[in-house]
Amino acid sequence: xxxxxxxxxxxxxxxxxxxxxxxxxxxxxxxLVREAEIAGDPMADVLRERLRxxxxxxxxxxxxxxxxxxxxxxxxxxVVGAVHVSQAMIPMARALDLDVTIVDPRTAFATPERFPGVxxxxxxxxxxxxxxxxxxxxxxAALTHDPKIDDPALAAALRSECFYVxxxxxxxxxxxxxxxxxxxxxxxxxxxxxxxxxxxxxGAVSPAEIALSILGEIVAALRLGPAGAQAEA
Amino acid sequence: MLATDDEILRQAEAWKRGGRNVAIATVVETWGSAPRPxxxxxxxxxxxxxxxxxxxxxxxxxxxxxxxxVIESAKPRILEFGVADETAWQVGLSCGGRIKVYxxxxx
Numbered sequence: 001x002x003x004x005x006x007x008x009x010x011x012x013x014x015x016x017x018x019x020x021x022x023x024x025x026x027x028x029x030x031x032l033v034r035e036a037e038i039a040g041d042p043m044a045d046v047l048r049e050r051l052r053x054x055x056x057x058x059x060x061x062x063x064x065x066x067x068x069x070x071x072x073x074x075x076x077x078x079v080v081g082a083v084h085v086s087q088a089m090i091p092m093a094r095a096l097d098l099d100v101t102i103v104d105p106r107t108a109f110a111t112p113e114r115f116p117g118v119x120x121x122x123x124x125x126x127x128x129x130x131x132x133x134x135x136x137x138x139x140x141a142a143l144t145h146d147p148k149i150d151d152p153a154l155a156a157a158l159r160s161e162c163f164y165v166x167x168x169x170x171x172x173x174x175x176x177x178x179x180x181x182x183x184x185x186x187x188x189x190x191x192x193x194x195x196x197x198x199x200x201x202x203g204a205v206s207p208a209e210i211a212l213s214i215l216g217e218i219v220a221a222l223r224l225g226p227a228g229a230q231a232e233a
Numbered sequence: 234m235l236a237t238d239d240e241i242l243r244q245a246e247a248w249k250r251g252g253r254n255v256a257i258a259t260v261v262e263t264w265g266s267a268p269r270p271x272x273x274x275x276x277x278x279x280x281x282x283x284x285x286x287x288x289x290x291x292x293x294x295x296x297x298x299x300x301x302x303v304i305e306s307a308k309p310r311i312l313e314f315g316v317a318d319e320t321a322w323q324v325g326l327s328c329g330g331r332i333k334v335y336x337x338x339x340x
Contacts, residue, residue, distance in 0.1 A: 002340055003250075006245060006249075010243055010246055013242075023335070056271050057272075058262055067259070070272065
Protein backbone atom coordinates (compact mmCIF):
# COMPACT_ATOMS: atom_id res chain seq x y z
CA UNK A 1 0.00 0.00 0.00
CA UNK A 2 1.20 3.47 -0.82
CA UNK A 3 1.68 5.68 2.22
CA UNK A 4 -0.44 8.50 0.77
CA UNK A 5 -3.30 6.02 0.24
CA UNK A 6 -3.11 4.95 3.88
CA UNK A 7 -2.94 8.63 4.93
CA UNK A 8 -6.10 9.39 2.99
CA UNK A 9 -7.84 6.34 4.46
CA UNK A 10 -6.91 7.45 7.98
CA UNK A 11 -7.96 11.05 7.28
CA UNK A 12 -11.36 9.93 5.95
CA UNK A 13 -11.94 7.88 9.09
CA UNK A 14 -10.97 10.78 11.34
CA UNK A 15 -13.47 12.97 9.47
CA UNK A 16 -16.20 10.33 9.97
CA UNK A 17 -16.53 9.64 6.24
CA UNK A 18 -16.77 6.15 4.75
CA UNK A 19 -14.32 4.84 2.13
CA UNK A 20 -13.53 1.58 0.36
CA UNK A 21 -10.02 0.44 -0.50
CA UNK A 22 -10.03 -1.78 -3.60
CA UNK A 23 -7.05 -4.15 -3.77
CA UNK A 24 -6.22 -6.47 -6.66
CA UNK A 25 -4.72 -9.24 -4.51
CA UNK A 26 -3.24 -11.06 -7.50
CA UNK A 27 -2.18 -8.13 -9.69
CA UNK A 28 -1.24 -5.85 -6.80
CA UNK A 29 -3.06 -2.68 -7.96
CA UNK A 30 -4.89 -0.60 -5.39
CA UNK A 31 -7.24 2.39 -5.32
CA LEU A 32 -9.35 4.23 -2.77
CA VAL A 33 -12.98 5.18 -3.37
CA ARG A 34 -14.39 7.83 -1.03
CA GLU A 35 -18.06 7.78 -0.09
CA ALA A 36 -18.75 10.89 -2.20
CA GLU A 37 -17.10 9.31 -5.26
CA ILE A 38 -19.07 6.05 -5.26
CA ALA A 39 -21.90 7.20 -7.56
CA GLY A 40 -19.45 7.75 -10.41
CA ASP A 41 -17.50 4.52 -9.87
CA PRO A 42 -17.81 1.56 -12.29
CA MET A 43 -18.31 -0.69 -9.24
CA ALA A 44 -20.88 1.65 -7.65
CA ASP A 45 -23.53 -1.02 -6.89
CA VAL A 46 -21.13 -3.42 -5.20
CA LEU A 47 -19.45 -0.64 -3.25
CA ARG A 48 -22.75 0.80 -2.06
CA GLU A 49 -24.00 -2.61 -0.88
CA ARG A 50 -20.73 -3.32 0.95
CA LEU A 51 -20.85 0.07 2.63
CA ARG A 52 -24.39 -0.53 3.82
CA UNK A 53 -23.34 -3.81 5.42
CA UNK A 54 -20.06 -2.33 6.66
CA UNK A 55 -18.43 -5.59 5.59
CA UNK A 56 -15.04 -6.10 3.93
CA UNK A 57 -14.61 -9.02 1.53
CA UNK A 58 -13.51 -10.53 -1.81
CA UNK A 59 -15.40 -9.80 -5.01
CA UNK A 60 -14.84 -10.67 -8.67
CA UNK A 61 -14.89 -7.91 -11.26
CA UNK A 62 -13.73 -8.15 -14.88
CA UNK A 63 -12.19 -11.54 -14.15
CA UNK A 64 -10.05 -10.10 -11.38
CA UNK A 65 -10.19 -11.06 -7.73
CA UNK A 66 -10.49 -7.88 -5.69
CA UNK A 67 -10.48 -7.39 -1.95
CA UNK A 68 -12.62 -4.56 -0.64
CA UNK A 69 -11.51 -3.05 2.65
CA UNK A 70 -14.69 -1.34 3.79
CA UNK A 71 -14.13 1.43 6.27
CA UNK A 72 -17.12 3.00 7.95
CA UNK A 73 -16.79 5.58 10.74
CA UNK A 74 -16.93 4.44 14.37
CA UNK A 75 -20.54 4.19 15.43
CA UNK A 76 -21.58 6.90 17.85
CA UNK A 77 -24.36 6.87 20.41
CA UNK A 78 -25.78 10.19 21.58
CA VAL A 79 -27.94 9.89 24.69
CA VAL A 80 -30.09 12.69 25.99
CA GLY A 81 -30.56 12.08 29.71
CA ALA A 82 -27.77 11.63 32.26
CA VAL A 83 -29.93 9.10 34.05
CA HIS A 84 -29.45 5.73 35.75
CA VAL A 85 -30.05 3.74 32.54
CA SER A 86 -27.41 5.86 30.75
CA GLN A 87 -24.91 5.12 33.52
CA ALA A 88 -25.56 1.39 33.14
CA MET A 89 -25.16 1.75 29.38
CA ILE A 90 -21.66 3.21 29.43
CA PRO A 91 -19.57 0.06 30.09
CA MET A 92 -21.71 -2.06 27.74
CA ALA A 93 -21.49 0.53 24.97
CA ARG A 94 -17.72 0.63 25.39
CA ALA A 95 -17.52 -3.14 25.01
CA LEU A 96 -19.51 -2.77 21.78
CA ASP A 97 -17.10 -0.10 20.47
CA LEU A 98 -19.75 2.62 20.52
CA ASP A 99 -18.55 6.16 21.23
CA VAL A 100 -21.06 7.52 23.74
CA THR A 101 -21.88 11.19 24.30
CA ILE A 102 -24.29 12.28 27.06
CA VAL A 103 -26.43 15.43 26.89
CA ASP A 104 -28.56 16.69 29.79
CA PRO A 105 -29.23 20.34 30.65
CA ARG A 106 -29.87 19.41 34.30
CA THR A 107 -26.49 20.07 35.86
CA ALA A 108 -27.28 17.91 38.88
CA PHE A 109 -27.48 14.89 36.56
CA ALA A 110 -24.77 15.67 34.03
CA THR A 111 -21.76 15.47 36.34
CA PRO A 112 -18.35 13.93 35.65
CA GLU A 113 -18.70 12.06 38.97
CA ARG A 114 -21.69 10.20 37.58
CA PHE A 115 -20.10 9.78 34.11
CA PRO A 116 -16.32 9.57 34.51
CA GLY A 117 -14.42 9.83 31.23
CA VAL A 118 -17.55 10.32 29.10
CA UNK A 119 -18.05 13.36 26.84
CA UNK A 120 -20.75 15.26 28.69
CA UNK A 121 -22.79 18.32 27.66
CA UNK A 122 -24.85 20.03 30.40
CA UNK A 123 -26.75 22.02 27.80
CA UNK A 124 -30.09 22.02 26.01
CA UNK A 125 -30.20 19.36 23.29
CA UNK A 126 -31.52 21.68 20.58
CA UNK A 127 -28.33 23.72 21.02
CA UNK A 128 -25.89 20.82 21.36
CA UNK A 129 -27.20 18.25 18.87
CA UNK A 130 -26.81 20.30 15.67
CA UNK A 131 -23.28 21.07 16.81
CA UNK A 132 -22.51 17.37 17.38
CA UNK A 133 -23.69 16.64 13.84
CA UNK A 134 -25.87 13.52 14.05
CA UNK A 135 -24.78 11.59 10.94
CA UNK A 136 -25.85 8.25 9.48
CA UNK A 137 -23.35 6.45 11.73
CA UNK A 138 -24.98 7.86 14.86
CA UNK A 139 -27.65 6.32 17.08
CA UNK A 140 -29.78 8.58 19.23
CA ALA A 141 -31.72 7.79 22.41
CA ALA A 142 -33.91 10.15 24.45
CA LEU A 143 -34.06 8.91 28.03
CA THR A 144 -34.97 11.83 30.30
CA HIS A 145 -38.72 11.08 30.39
CA ASP A 146 -39.22 14.85 30.40
CA PRO A 147 -40.89 16.29 27.28
CA LYS A 148 -39.23 19.67 27.87
CA ILE A 149 -35.88 17.97 27.19
CA ASP A 150 -36.78 14.92 25.07
CA ASP A 151 -39.06 16.69 22.55
CA PRO A 152 -36.56 19.24 21.20
CA ALA A 153 -33.93 16.49 21.19
CA LEU A 154 -36.15 14.15 19.18
CA ALA A 155 -36.98 16.99 16.79
CA ALA A 156 -33.26 17.48 16.15
CA ALA A 157 -32.72 13.71 15.73
CA LEU A 158 -35.61 13.38 13.26
CA ARG A 159 -34.16 16.19 11.16
CA SER A 160 -30.84 14.31 11.03
CA GLU A 161 -29.70 11.18 9.17
CA CYS A 162 -28.99 9.12 12.30
CA PHE A 163 -29.65 5.40 11.81
CA TYR A 164 -31.52 4.87 15.06
CA VAL A 165 -33.88 7.06 17.08
CA UNK A 166 -35.28 5.66 20.33
CA UNK A 167 -37.33 7.27 23.08
CA UNK A 168 -38.03 6.02 26.59
CA UNK A 169 -41.64 5.99 27.73
CA UNK A 170 -44.75 3.83 27.76
CA UNK A 171 -47.11 3.47 24.80
CA UNK A 172 -49.37 6.08 26.44
CA UNK A 173 -46.49 8.52 26.91
CA UNK A 174 -45.43 7.90 23.35
CA UNK A 175 -48.94 8.51 21.96
CA UNK A 176 -48.90 11.96 23.57
CA UNK A 177 -45.41 12.56 22.20
CA UNK A 178 -46.54 11.59 18.69
CA UNK A 179 -49.36 14.14 18.94
CA UNK A 180 -46.95 16.87 20.04
CA UNK A 181 -44.46 16.09 17.25
CA UNK A 182 -47.27 16.02 14.67
CA UNK A 183 -48.45 19.42 15.93
CA UNK A 184 -44.87 20.62 15.53
CA UNK A 185 -45.04 19.69 11.85
CA UNK A 186 -43.39 16.23 11.64
CA UNK A 187 -45.14 13.87 9.23
CA UNK A 188 -46.13 10.28 9.95
CA UNK A 189 -43.10 8.80 8.21
CA UNK A 190 -40.66 10.87 10.25
CA UNK A 191 -42.40 10.09 13.53
CA UNK A 192 -42.47 6.37 12.66
CA UNK A 193 -38.65 6.38 12.80
CA UNK A 194 -38.87 6.65 16.60
CA UNK A 195 -38.52 3.28 18.31
CA UNK A 196 -40.90 3.46 21.28
CA UNK A 197 -41.29 1.95 23.72
CA UNK A 198 -37.52 1.88 23.40
CA UNK A 199 -35.49 -1.35 23.34
CA UNK A 200 -35.96 -4.99 22.39
CA UNK A 201 -38.77 -6.74 24.18
CA UNK A 202 -36.82 -8.81 26.73
CA GLY A 203 -38.87 -7.96 29.80
CA ALA A 204 -36.13 -5.63 31.06
CA VAL A 205 -36.61 -4.41 34.64
CA SER A 206 -33.33 -3.07 36.08
CA PRO A 207 -31.44 -0.10 34.56
CA ALA A 208 -28.77 -2.51 33.25
CA GLU A 209 -31.40 -4.71 31.61
CA ILE A 210 -33.06 -1.70 29.99
CA ALA A 211 -29.64 -0.52 28.81
CA LEU A 212 -29.05 -3.98 27.31
CA SER A 213 -32.39 -3.99 25.50
CA ILE A 214 -31.69 -0.54 24.02
CA LEU A 215 -28.20 -1.51 22.91
CA GLY A 216 -29.57 -4.75 21.42
CA GLU A 217 -32.03 -2.71 19.39
CA ILE A 218 -29.27 -0.35 18.24
CA VAL A 219 -27.10 -3.27 17.10
CA ALA A 220 -30.09 -4.73 15.21
CA ALA A 221 -30.71 -1.38 13.47
CA LEU A 222 -27.02 -1.19 12.60
CA ARG A 223 -26.60 -4.75 11.31
CA LEU A 224 -30.02 -5.51 9.87
CA GLY A 225 -30.91 -2.01 8.65
CA PRO A 226 -34.04 -0.15 9.76
CA ALA A 227 -36.43 -2.51 7.91
CA GLY A 228 -34.73 -5.60 9.35
CA ALA A 229 -34.81 -4.24 12.87
CA GLN A 230 -38.54 -3.47 12.60
CA ALA A 231 -39.22 -6.98 11.30
CA GLU A 232 -37.31 -8.54 14.18
CA ALA A 233 -39.10 -6.46 16.79
CA MET B 234 -6.03 -2.74 26.00
CA LEU B 235 -7.49 -3.98 22.74
CA ALA B 236 -6.30 -2.10 19.70
CA THR B 237 -9.11 -1.25 17.30
CA ASP B 238 -8.59 -1.28 13.52
CA ASP B 239 -8.51 2.53 13.67
CA GLU B 240 -5.55 2.61 15.98
CA ILE B 241 -3.80 -0.13 14.05
CA LEU B 242 -3.85 1.74 10.74
CA ARG B 243 -2.99 5.05 12.40
CA GLN B 244 -0.03 3.32 14.04
CA ALA B 245 1.11 1.89 10.70
CA GLU B 246 1.15 5.41 9.24
CA ALA B 247 2.97 6.81 12.26
CA TRP B 248 5.59 4.03 12.11
CA LYS B 249 6.23 4.65 8.44
CA ARG B 250 6.49 8.42 8.90
CA GLY B 251 8.86 7.75 11.79
CA GLY B 252 11.19 5.99 9.36
CA ARG B 253 10.35 2.37 10.09
CA ASN B 254 9.70 -0.30 7.47
CA VAL B 255 6.12 -1.50 7.71
CA ALA B 256 3.97 -4.33 6.36
CA ILE B 257 0.18 -4.57 6.63
CA ALA B 258 -1.51 -7.98 6.91
CA THR B 259 -5.25 -8.24 6.23
CA VAL B 260 -7.59 -11.21 6.61
CA VAL B 261 -9.13 -11.43 3.13
CA GLU B 262 -11.06 -14.72 3.35
CA THR B 263 -12.20 -17.12 6.04
CA TRP B 264 -13.82 -20.56 5.94
CA GLY B 265 -15.46 -22.36 8.84
CA SER B 266 -14.95 -20.97 12.29
CA ALA B 267 -12.30 -18.26 12.11
CA PRO B 268 -11.41 -16.22 15.17
CA ARG B 269 -11.05 -12.83 13.45
CA PRO B 270 -13.39 -11.44 10.80
CA UNK B 271 -12.47 -10.58 7.22
CA UNK B 272 -10.85 -7.14 7.11
CA UNK B 273 -8.95 -7.55 10.40
CA UNK B 274 -5.45 -6.11 10.33
CA UNK B 275 -2.06 -6.88 11.79
CA UNK B 276 0.69 -4.34 11.19
CA UNK B 277 4.32 -5.28 11.52
CA UNK B 278 7.49 -3.17 11.54
CA UNK B 279 10.96 -4.18 10.34
CA UNK B 280 11.97 -5.16 13.87
CA UNK B 281 9.09 -7.62 14.20
CA UNK B 282 7.01 -5.37 16.47
CA UNK B 283 3.33 -5.82 15.72
CA UNK B 284 -0.10 -4.48 16.58
CA UNK B 285 -3.54 -5.97 15.97
CA UNK B 286 -4.40 -9.57 15.11
CA UNK B 287 -5.48 -11.79 12.25
CA UNK B 288 -6.32 -14.91 14.22
CA UNK B 289 -6.46 -14.22 17.92
CA UNK B 290 -2.94 -15.51 18.49
CA UNK B 291 -2.75 -18.81 16.56
CA UNK B 292 -0.80 -17.78 13.46
CA UNK B 293 0.51 -14.29 14.27
CA UNK B 294 4.06 -15.57 14.72
CA UNK B 295 4.10 -17.02 11.21
CA UNK B 296 2.53 -13.90 9.70
CA UNK B 297 5.16 -11.70 11.37
CA UNK B 298 7.96 -13.88 9.91
CA UNK B 299 6.43 -13.69 6.42
CA UNK B 300 5.88 -9.95 6.84
CA UNK B 301 9.59 -9.43 7.40
CA UNK B 302 10.20 -11.18 4.04
CA VAL B 303 7.57 -8.98 2.41
CA ILE B 304 9.29 -5.86 3.76
CA GLU B 305 12.61 -7.19 2.43
CA SER B 306 11.31 -8.12 -1.04
CA ALA B 307 8.79 -5.23 -1.29
CA LYS B 308 6.35 -7.72 -2.89
CA PRO B 309 2.92 -8.55 -1.50
CA ARG B 310 1.95 -12.18 -0.91
CA ILE B 311 -1.02 -14.25 0.13
CA LEU B 312 -0.75 -16.68 3.04
CA GLU B 313 -3.12 -19.48 3.88
CA PHE B 314 -3.58 -21.13 7.24
CA GLY B 315 -5.83 -23.99 8.19
CA VAL B 316 -5.95 -27.58 9.32
CA ALA B 317 -5.74 -28.83 5.73
CA ASP B 318 -2.36 -27.19 5.39
CA GLU B 319 0.72 -29.07 6.52
CA THR B 320 2.53 -26.08 7.98
CA ALA B 321 -0.69 -25.07 9.66
CA TRP B 322 -0.46 -28.25 11.68
CA GLN B 323 2.36 -26.58 13.55
CA VAL B 324 1.06 -23.01 13.61
CA GLY B 325 -2.54 -23.79 12.73
CA LEU B 326 -5.92 -22.68 13.84
CA SER B 327 -7.01 -24.95 16.64
CA CYS B 328 -10.62 -24.01 15.94
CA GLY B 329 -10.49 -25.93 12.63
CA GLY B 330 -11.08 -22.85 10.48
CA ARG B 331 -9.10 -21.70 7.48
CA ILE B 332 -7.98 -18.15 6.72
CA LYS B 333 -6.30 -16.33 3.87
CA VAL B 334 -4.13 -13.34 4.76
CA TYR B 335 -2.84 -10.69 2.32
CA UNK B 336 0.48 -9.21 3.38
CA UNK B 337 1.67 -6.04 1.64
CA UNK B 338 4.52 -3.61 2.19
CA UNK B 339 3.73 0.01 3.06
CA UNK B 340 5.60 2.06 0.49
